[in-house]
Every structure is written in C-alpha cells, then in structure tokens.
Amino acid sequence: MPVFLDAAQPDFETAFTALLNAKREDSPDVDAIVAGIIADVRARGNEAVLELTEKFDRLKLDADSLRFSPEEIEAHCATVPNAEREALELAAERIRAYHARQMPSDDSWTDSSGATLGWRWTAVSAAGLYVPGGLASYPSSVLMNAIPAKVAGVERLAIAVPTPDDVVNPLVLLAAKISGVDEIYRMGGAQAIAALAYGTETIAPVDKITGPGNAFVAAAKRRVFGKVGIDMIAGPSEILVIADADNDPDWIALDLMSQAEHDESAQSLLITTDAGFGRAVAAAVDKRLETLERRAIAGASWRDYGAIITVRDLDEAAELSNRIAPEHLELCVADPEALAGKCPHAGAIFLGQWTPEAIGDYVGGPNHVLPTARSARFSSGLSVMDFVKRTTMARMTPEALRAIGPAAEVLATSESLEAHGLSVTARLKKLNG
Amino acid sequence: MPVFLDAAQPDFETAFTALLNAKREDSPDVDAIVAGIIADVRARGNEAVLELTEKFDRLKLDADSLRFSPEEIEAHCATVPNAEREALELAAERIRAYHARQMPSDDSWTDSSGATLGWRWTAVSAAGLYVPGGLASYPSSVLMNAIPAKVAGVERLAIAVPTPDDVVNPLVLLAAKISGVDEIYRMGGAQAIAALAYGTETIAPVDKITGPGNAFVAAAKRRVFGKVGIDMIAGPSEILVIADADNDPDWIALDLMSQAEHDESAQSLLITTDAGFGRAVAAAVDKRLETLERRAIAGASWRDYGAIITVRDLDEAAELSNRIAPEHLELCVADPEALAGKCPHAGAIFLGQWTPEAIGDYVGGPNHVLPTARSARFSSGLSVMDFVKRTTMARMTPEALRAIGPAAEVLATSESLEAHGLSVTARLKKLNG
Structure with missing residues (x-):
C-alpha cells in the first residue's frame, strides 16, 4: 500500500517532508x-x-x-x-x-568602447x-x-x-x-x-x-x-502525475507503474484534486499488479515509496510539485500548459492525458536522461550542451584599452596583483607616448 | 629558470608530455x-x-x-x-x-506527427x-x-x-x-x-x-x-601565450607574470615561432622578477612550471595549444582570429597584443572563472547557463500517439518493460476502439 496523504490535514507537512527526505538508495561502498x-x-x-x-x-x-x-x-x-x-x-x-x-x-559584437567580444562553441x-x-x-x-x-x-x-x-x-x-x-x-x-x-x-x-x-x-x-x-550520476527514477478526476484511473495507474517497474527504489507519486479518483487509481494499480511481468519490482516500489496526495486545487499541486522537483512530471488536467507554467522545477513535463511518460522514454524526441533526486532544482537532462564547450573571446583595440584599461589597473592594485596592472600600464604607456 | 623546449628536437615529445602531466597541486586530505x-x-x-x-x-x-x-x-x-x-x-x-x-x-514547435515539442529554461x-x-x-x-x-x-x-x-x-x-x-x-x-x-x-x-x-x-x-x-572545483591558474617576434618582450613577460603571481602552482607558458624572441621574453621576466611585489610567488611558479617552447610555425603552435587546452590563451600574432580558429580547446581567448589577459580578469566582460587543468577539452567557464536549467516539454495529440505510439510499444517490449508498453497500448485501444 502506498501512502495516502491529504494536504488539508494538520499532520500533512510532517508526512510530506518525510516523503521528500526518504532515502531510496543505499549505494554499497565500493x-x-x-x-x-x-x-x-x-x-x-x-x-x-x-x-x-x-x-x-x-x-x-x-x-x-x-x-x-x-x-x-x-x-x-x-x-x-x-x-x-x-x-x-x-x-x-x-x-x-x-x-x-x-x-x-556563436556570438560576436563590437561594443561602444571598440572592444570586440563574443564566444564560440566547439x-x-x-x-x-x-x-x-x-x-x-x-x-x-x-x-x-x-x-x-x-x-x-x-x-x-x-x-x-x-x-x-x-x-x-x-x-x-x-x-x-x-x-x-x-x-x-x-x-x-x-x-x-x-x-x-x-x-x-x-x-x-x-x-x-x-x-x-x-x-x-x-x-x-x-x-x-x-x-x-x-554526466550526472543518476539516482533511481521518479514520476509525479498531477491528475484531475477527468482521467481514466487505469491509464494513470499504468503511468505510475511504468516508473515503478524500473527499480524497487523508483518512486511513483500521484497528486490529485479528487480523493475518490486517487482511490480509484490505487485500486487500478492493485489490479495491474496482479498480472504485470515485473510485479515484484513494481509492487515493492509502490509499497515502499508510492504516494497518493489529495490537494485542494492545482495551485497547491504546483507548490508541492516544485518542492518535489520531479524527474518526470505528467500533467493530466484540462489546461496542462497553464499548470506547467507554475511548475518550473522538473526534468521533463508531459502535457495532457495523451502523453504517457513512456513516449518520452522512447520516441517523443526529448532526452530520457533526466535529473533525479530533486536535482531538477539546479540541473537539466542530457543534451547537445553536454558535448560542447564554450570559449569566450575578447579583442581590444588601442582605443578600447585606453577606455577601460585604467579601471583594470585600479582593480588590480586593489587586489594587490601588481603584474596584472602592469600588463595594462605598459601598453597604455606606449599609447600615451 | 623555466624549461626551454624546441619542437624540432627529437626529445621534444617526451619533455612536452612531462610538462602536460606535471602535477601542480597537492591538496591536503581534509x-x-x-x-x-x-x-x-x-x-x-x-x-x-x-x-x-x-x-x-x-x-x-x-x-x-x-x-x-x-x-x-x-x-x-x-x-x-x-x-x-x-x-x-x-x-x-x-x-x-x-x-x-x-x-x-525557449523553443516550441509542432512536428509532422502532430506532437508539440520544446523546452523551457528557468x-x-x-x-x-x-x-x-x-x-x-x-x-x-x-x-x-x-x-x-x-x-x-x-x-x-x-x-x-x-x-x-x-x-x-x-x-x-x-x-x-x-x-x-x-x-x-x-x-x-x-x-x-x-x-x-x-x-x-x-x-x-x-x-x-x-x-x-x-x-x-x-x-x-x-x-x-x-x-x-x-560549479567546477578550480585548480591553479594557467596562461598560454602564443607570440611571434613582432611583440614587445616586456609586455609578454608581464602577461606571463600576471598568472604566475597568483600562486606558486600557477603555470605560464610561451609558445613562439622565434627562439630569439623567447630568450628576450625570458630576460624580460628575469628583470621584472627583480622588482615585482609578489616576486617570491611569481618566481617560484615561473621556475617550477614555466616553459618557453619554440615551434616551426603557427600550425604547430595550435596543435600544442590543443593538447594543453589552456585556461587562458593569448594570441599575439598578426592574424589572431585565424589562429583562434585552429585552437578549439581553450577557456578564454585574448586576441592580439592590445588584449592582455588581465583585461579579462576585470573589465573585458567575459567571465574570469574558467576551466583549468586541461578541462577546457570538455567544459566551459562560468556563465548564465550555470544558474538556469532546462525542462523538456512534450504534448501528444491522439493522432500523434497513433503515429508514434506503436514504435514505443515495440521498444518497451524489447526492453521487457511491460507497463511502459501498456501505458501506450491502453490509450491506443481507446482511440482504435
């Protein structure tokens, strides 16, 4: 049985914090x-x-x-x-x-001092x-x-x-x-x-x-x-589904199980505005767990780390989602784009009931290597950016050096880095005759 | 005295490899x-x-x-x-x-299957x-x-x-x-x-x-x-200057010393097409080391890790630069843009003799937090990108799911992830039935 939580209950904050902090992985020290x-x-x-x-x-x-x-x-x-x-x-x-x-x-521009600045990706x-x-x-x-x-x-x-x-x-x-x-x-x-x-x-x-x-x-x-x-060191997979009552409980159950079947340490969470719908999803999960090939793994994950959370409205759902910062976020609501706008912290968002997370694992197009364990607060999934690096470029003209060099001399002196300052001073001396 | 190397000598490869692999930092185990x-x-x-x-x-x-x-x-x-x-x-x-x-x-587009894809930065x-x-x-x-x-x-x-x-x-x-x-x-x-x-x-x-x-x-x-x-764990600072004979040896000496004065473990390297110019820079460094405030630090860095390398031509200079992958690369040559095009692996490039590296430390505009210890081969300096993260977005229509869902079912089955496949199958059944 997964945890059932109700955001309106007085003990919710304690239970939710415990859920957030649950340690799901025990790496052996090798x-x-x-x-x-x-x-x-x-x-x-x-x-x-x-x-x-x-x-x-x-x-x-x-x-x-x-x-x-x-x-x-x-x-x-x-x-x-x-x-x-x-x-x-x-x-x-x-x-x-x-x-x-x-x-x-790449970018390159010349600013008002005459300096040409930019960067290059390779x-x-x-x-x-x-x-x-x-x-x-x-x-x-x-x-x-x-x-x-x-x-x-x-x-x-x-x-x-x-x-x-x-x-x-x-x-x-x-x-x-x-x-x-x-x-x-x-x-x-x-x-x-x-x-x-x-x-x-x-x-x-x-x-x-x-x-x-x-x-x-x-x-x-x-x-x-x-x-x-x-790249990142990935932890066990996670999904958060936010769904209103206007969904097929079995579809949502399968979406939750498609994370749970990865690993006993995976986590599948449902946030819903309708407690009855939450119960219907739980029942649909139990039914699917009778026959799923990987029911042992999926069942353990659901039992140990699954949760169904009832909230008052979608704003409250978004607030909890941002604290969870899920790897996968599925928004099965009437206006998923609007809700997505309130959920900045997520690795990947799947919009609407026709977008099961499994589509993203295989054929959607976006990457399925995504930040786990709440790291979507500060990191992104794998992308082309992981295989390129940026070189910054700067070229001064004599005029540009005359314009901004003196400020560099002042700052170098204030940081007691004399040679830094002198490398500018020697050039300005030549310019100033 | 820094190392003097000549790329035309038979023992060059051994000496250059030793220079590349020199361990300059000994972090205490805390x-x-x-x-x-x-x-x-x-x-x-x-x-x-x-x-x-x-x-x-x-x-x-x-x-x-x-x-x-x-x-x-x-x-x-x-x-x-x-x-x-x-x-x-x-x-x-x-x-x-x-x-x-x-x-x-941000980006968002609808492809020929009807799927709307994109990403969002926050x-x-x-x-x-x-x-x-x-x-x-x-x-x-x-x-x-x-x-x-x-x-x-x-x-x-x-x-x-x-x-x-x-x-x-x-x-x-x-x-x-x-x-x-x-x-x-x-x-x-x-x-x-x-x-x-x-x-x-x-x-x-x-x-x-x-x-x-x-x-x-x-x-x-x-x-x-x-x-x-x-962010990255930065190592000691480094500069590589590539200069032809058409430079003031004292300017180049000061540029080398502006890295050396940071830290005894800093590294200042000069690659030049003119051995005589290299000797002139060495003499200019010695003269500056008589009076620099931080001469103890700069002198130790120059003595232990400095090097002056003579090469046949600028192509050879670029080749060595790419193996060094320097944090700072200063190109004091007639056509610095052309040479920069041959040097993909560098944290920041300073073009021409009017752009001392110290400008980049303070007032140029580009960031001075840059990849050290050859990591410019795979990483970039600090930027706005370090403080944003990307969420990928996908929205299927029923038609899009009908178009690409079956391929997801096939791949899920081939990976023995039944629930993944069923989450697509259940929706397709509804569509087809």
Whole structure:
C-alpha cells in the first residue's frame, strides 16, 4: 500500500517532508575496490582490462577481440527483426530532430568602447558511452546518449558494453550503428571507465564519459571526473502525475507503474484534486499488479515509496510539485500548459492525458536522461550542451584599452596583483607616448 | 629558470608530455574533517556555525550578527574611495552586458506527427556564493559569480565570506551590493558550505553553490554536490601565450607574470615561432622578477612550471595549444582570429597584443572563472547557463500517439518493460476502439 496523504490535514507537512527526505538508495561502498581497478588499468592497460573481463564477465578476449569488428556488428544487427529495427530508426530520427534544435549559437559584437567580444562553441573531440550489460542493457539509452554527442559534432564516440558469458544484445549494437558510434568495446565495470578515461595500448582516451551504470561504474565515474568530464550520476527514477478526476484511473495507474517497474527504489507519486479518483487509481494499480511481468519490482516500489496526495486545487499541486522537483512530471488536467507554467522545477513535463511518460522514454524526441533526486532544482537532462564547450573571446583595440584599461589597473592594485596592472600600464604607456 | 623546449628536437615529445602531466597541486586530505563539520552543522545548525567561526576566525557572533545588516553594508561601502567604486561599477556594467547576451531561449514547435515539442529554461531559485577571506578575497570574483546569477534570474543570492578577526574587505561588500546580492553572512570554510547547502535556523538552504575556496571549501563542495549543484572545483591558474617576434618582450613577460603571481602552482607558458624572441621574453621576466611585489610567488611558479617552447610555425603552435587546452590563451600574432580558429580547446581567448589577459580578469566582460587543468577539452567557464536549467516539454495529440505510439510499444517490449508498453497500448485501444 502506498501512502495516502491529504494536504488539508494538520499532520500533512510532517508526512510530506518525510516523503521528500526518504532515502531510496543505499549505494554499497565500493570506492576502495574501484580505486584499485583504476590504478591497475592505468598501470597495465589492456592486460588489466582483459584479466578483469575474464574474471567478472567470464570471457577470455585479447587486445583485438576486445573491440567488436565491423563484421561482428553487422552480423548481430542482421538478427534484429524488422519491427524492432524500424522502431529504433523512428526513435533515432525523432531524437535527432529534437536535439538538432539544441545546437547553441556563436556570438560576436563590437561594443561602444571598440572592444570586440563574443564566444564560440566547439564540440568535445572524443566521448565514451557506458552501456550496462544484462537486464538494464537498454538500446533506447544508447540512442539518448549517442545521438546528442553526434549532433554536437563529437568526432570519435566509443561505447563500452560488458558482454558477460559472451551474451550480446543485438539491439544495443544496432542502436549504436544507427547513432553513428565509431568504436564498440566488450568491457564493463570500473575497468571500462578507466580504459576510456586513461586509454590503453589500443583504446585512445576520451574527453567525456556519459551513461548509466551500477555502483562500480558510478564510483569510477566520480573518480575519473576532472581527468575527463562526466554526466550526472543518476539516482533511481521518479514520476509525479498531477491528475484531475477527468482521467481514466487505469491509464494513470499504468503511468505510475511504468516508473515503478524500473527499480524497487523508483518512486511513483500521484497528486490529485479528487480523493475518490486517487482511490480509484490505487485500486487500478492493485489490479495491474496482479498480472504485470515485473510485479515484484513494481509492487515493492509502490509499497515502499508510492504516494497518493489529495490537494485542494492545482495551485497547491504546483507548490508541492516544485518542492518535489520531479524527474518526470505528467500533467493530466484540462489546461496542462497553464499548470506547467507554475511548475518550473522538473526534468521533463508531459502535457495532457495523451502523453504517457513512456513516449518520452522512447520516441517523443526529448532526452530520457533526466535529473533525479530533486536535482531538477539546479540541473537539466542530457543534451547537445553536454558535448560542447564554450570559449569566450575578447579583442581590444588601442582605443578600447585606453577606455577601460585604467579601471583594470585600479582593480588590480586593489587586489594587490601588481603584474596584472602592469600588463595594462605598459601598453597604455606606449599609447600615451 | 623555466624549461626551454624546441619542437624540432627529437626529445621534444617526451619533455612536452612531462610538462602536460606535471602535477601542480597537492591538496591536503581534509575530507574526514570536512565530513565531521558538515554533520555538525546539519545536526546543530547555527550553534555549530557560530562555534566554528569563533574557533577558526576568532570572532564571536550570534544568530543575528552572523549576517551583515544593511546598515553595516552601507557603512563599509561608504569607506571605498571613488576610483575603486567607479572601476567596480564599470566592470559590473560590462560583465552584465556580456552575460545578458547568454540567456538561452525557449523553443516550441509542432512536428509532422502532430506532437508539440520544446523546452523551457528557468532560473535556479536560490544560489550561494563563497568568497574567500584574507589575501584571496577578490571583489572581481564577487562580480564574476554574482552577476551571471542575477542575470539568470536567481531570486535569492546569498554570500558567505569569512571575516577573520573581524577584518572585512569593503570592496567585497561593495561588489556584492553592486551585483544585487540579497544576503551576506560572516562565515567561511566547510561550515559555510554546509550552512548554505542544508540551511540553519536563520539561513535558508540554497540550490546551487559557486565560488572559489581553499581545500576545506573544495572538499565541502564535493560532499554537498547532489544535495545542491556546484560549479567546477578550480585548480591553479594557467596562461598560454602564443607570440611571434613582432611583440614587445616586456609586455609578454608581464602577461606571463600576471598568472604566475597568483600562486606558486600557477603555470605560464610561451609558445613562439622565434627562439630569439623567447630568450628576450625570458630576460624580460628575469628583470621584472627583480622588482615585482609578489616576486617570491611569481618566481617560484615561473621556475617550477614555466616553459618557453619554440615551434616551426603557427600550425604547430595550435596543435600544442590543443593538447594543453589552456585556461587562458593569448594570441599575439598578426592574424589572431585565424589562429583562434585552429585552437578549439581553450577557456578564454585574448586576441592580439592590445588584449592582455588581465583585461579579462576585470573589465573585458567575459567571465574570469574558467576551466583549468586541461578541462577546457570538455567544459566551459562560468556563465548564465550555470544558474538556469532546462525542462523538456512534450504534448501528444491522439493522432500523434497513433503515429508514434506503436514504435514505443515495440521498444518497451524489447526492453521487457511491460507497463511502459501498456501505458501506450491502453490509450491506443481507446482511440482504435
């Protein structure tokens, strides 16, 4: 049973705060092990990667077979049925079209002092994408990470995917191929992150690493951060649905379960203006939980972290939503745009009852890598921006330096940075004769 | 003496790689102490902050005096001489004008399926800015951090600045006032970061923390990351000057020294197409080091990490620059724009001999908080983008769902996420039935 809360009750604030602060994830402390693995890969390169792959993935490779050959990739891709291939292609096309609009623009202008100022965006040269093996090996995540990188102009995009017992998900390889990935390596865990960050004899190092992974992968990404860029460390998935009574309870139940089925630590929340509708959704969830394939996982998530909150009106719903700052926010109300305008803090918003969150996971176009654990208050989902960086540009003329240089001299002196000031003074002296 | 390298020599690659990999910073491991301080502030709030302030800053405050009152701020600001006030105001105006152009745009469009897609940018609600006390208490850094936040639309901007022995830099308070900062607290170190991240009885928590600091501050920022957003953890400053023989060696020497004087771990590099010019710059540096106020620091930096590299031509200079990925890149050559086009990896570029890097530190307009330690390969300087976040938006019509929903069903099935698929299926059934 999920928690039922009523914002009109006097104990609501206490219960809601408890819900906000519930710790849903208990990462094992694997940092020492990961530090050892990274040091080993840095010291011994491929030899270390191959040994660890044999140990953890029960797979004996050599420096050549560590990387999928073009023929292997083709052979695996050829096994994918047409329906899946077409679905991946449709998804890729829509994701590409959406992300192409995200490319930021350069700018350059000359101001009244005569100074020419601006900035320039350029792509990261090489990026690495981690793809988990086993159950969580999602081809959709390959599209969501690889396409923004390629749209940004990343020249070299390498994937690391573990293939335990030599089991490969052909859809992952096909998604990589469709996205334009350049290299695919059979490796996983902290050793894969280390190999991407520091390079080996046969793997050139990358500048940025993205993609989800288990506790070892997350700890390794934290450790190589600084040497390379990383994306966020994602927590368990969340959805908040705000729905009025004018919805089908079963649709909302399925939307809640589509988060809950990801992970026992996932969180599915419903805020509704109608307590009776809330009860109907709870009943619909219970019914779906009788038959869902992943009912054990979804049921545990719903039982431990689910909640149905009744509010007086949609303004109160928006207020609570902003405190939750959900990863996914589904607005199943008569005027979803108006409500969205009151909900600034959310990773992605799904407007109206015809937009189930699952559309966003696959084919909508926006990215499904989104900020979790209330971090939508200060961060954004994955985008083209994660694969470009900005260089600021400035050019002074002698006149511009004469106009603004003296202020720089004053500030340099006030900060006791004499050489800063003198670098301006020496030039002004020449100008002033 | 700095290192002299010649790219034409056979041992160059080894020496250059050593230069690239030189470890310039040795952070003391203060993580355990910092963890204790954060836990203490979380548990005891103001009481802990006040105790630690008395201990480290020799300053006895209470919950009221922890925050500067408007009258105190006014009184300190009134002591700033006019020249400094005007210089700060000019700098602020130019920084504001530059950053105002960085505000990203919302987008929304309807595609051929009938789906309406887009995104929306909103500001972080509350931000905290750390300002070091003592020698490194730079008013220019207050402008560079606070103005982008206010341009982005951050409603509540709080500063933490330690005031050891009750010594206050009035220029810091004036810079805060000019930038529109809302709250200023007399606190420093890990306790200040903890108070901003978790809040106390009288300090509301913020969503994002930026600003430089010592090892304790850096470790505390790393620890609260996730609970709040943080900016980069900056390393020691660096400059690379690429200059041909058509420059005044003394100007270039001063530009190199304006980085070196920051910190013994700073790095100043010169790449030149003319070995004789390189020797002239070295001589000019030696001469300046006889009299510079901060000659001890600048001299140590130049001796330990400085280098003068001779190259055959500017293409070779660009190649080396891209491997260095410098924080500051000064291009003192005949056609600096052309050379800049070949140097994608740099935090900020200063074009031509009339643009000393110090202009960018104070009054140019671009931000002076820039990626160090080769991270310009994958990251950018501070900007308005650090204080906004993007929410992606999607709205399906029944027709759009009919067009792209089936592909989502196929992919959900292939990923064994049944509820994802059913949330689409249930809606399509209604449409088709």
